[in-house]
Amino acid sequence: MEHTPPPFFNTGPSPLTRLLIFSVLSLALLIADARYKHLDAIRQVAAVAIYPLQRIAAAPASLLSRLGEFFTTHSALRAESARLAQENLASATLTQKTRALEAENASLRKLLEAREQQQTRNTLAQVLYAARDPFTQRIVIDKGAQHEVHNGQPVIDATGVVGQVTRVYPMLAEVTLITDKGHLIPVLNARTGMRLVLAGTGVRGVLELQFVPLNADVQKGDQLVTSGIDGIYTPGLPVAEVTAIEPNPLATFSRVACKPLGGVSNNTRVFVVQGSDALPPRPPEDSEQAPRGRKGRKGG
Secondary structure (H helix, E strand, C coil), X not given: CCCCCCCCCCCCCCHHHHHHHHHHXXXXXXXXXXXXXXXXXXXXXXXXXXXHHHHHHHHHXXXXXHHHHHHHHHXXXXXXXXXXXXXXXXXXXXXXXXXXXXXXXXXXHHHHCCCCCCCCCEEEEEEEEXXXXXXXXXXXECCCHHXXXXXXXXXXXXXXXXXXXXXXXXXXXXXXXXXXXXXXXXXXXXXXXXXXXXXXXXXXXXXXXXXXXXXXXXXXXXXXXXXXXXXXXXXCCEEEXXXXXXXXXXXXXXXXXXXXXXXXXXXXXXXXXXXXXXXXXXXXXXXXXXXXXXXXXXHC
16 A cells, blocks of 8 residues: 655645635625625724734834924923013003103193093993894893993993993893994094094994095095094094995095904903093083074164
């Protein structure tokens, strides 16, 4: 009986057989994953299992990145600290100059016997909600008559005029925004000193100057502040900025569009100006004295 010795190397299946087996296995796995989602659980388990290995492999690069960020942040903080120190020094210098100007202004007022400007007092209020009327631009704040709020008081924020108190309740108050249609506010062009009238358009973020002559010195970018001639708004409060000028040769006045500087639509807290300068009483109207003069001449 013949005996065949075993091969020296066990080669296993042929390469072609292996290719066919793994190709069929790959197709089966692809179909099972695409059609039946059977490999999702295996994928989740594999991701959890290799996560520590991924962290270990990424540790050197992460460490180098953190070191770089540390030194970058440290240098950036030093630069920011130096910049803030310079700004603080400049602000302190400006404050000293402002105090000197205020003292000089007070001395000049005493020499000229001018009326002293009284310090205003502001009350912080929270914006609760907007008015329900869609045709008006109004908000409701959480301060009312019990907090010494009354009709006519101006409402401001950190950047400019927001509106005016128009209705007061015991615990609440209604504020009409400067963008409300029909709301008028006397302003002053900070560049030229020209007095103008600013009106709301009923559209948030849009104001319009009224009765601006065609030859008026108004330019895009001009800052408008309160003039104070109405006795309601304190003089010098920022109100709006000129954004567009449309002269119409066929009309008497130009159309000047502006944008409000105060946050008329994105404020959560505002200030109600409680006190303002006490203005002297208005002089008597000429119309009340004219009939008397005519009667006197007739009797004479």
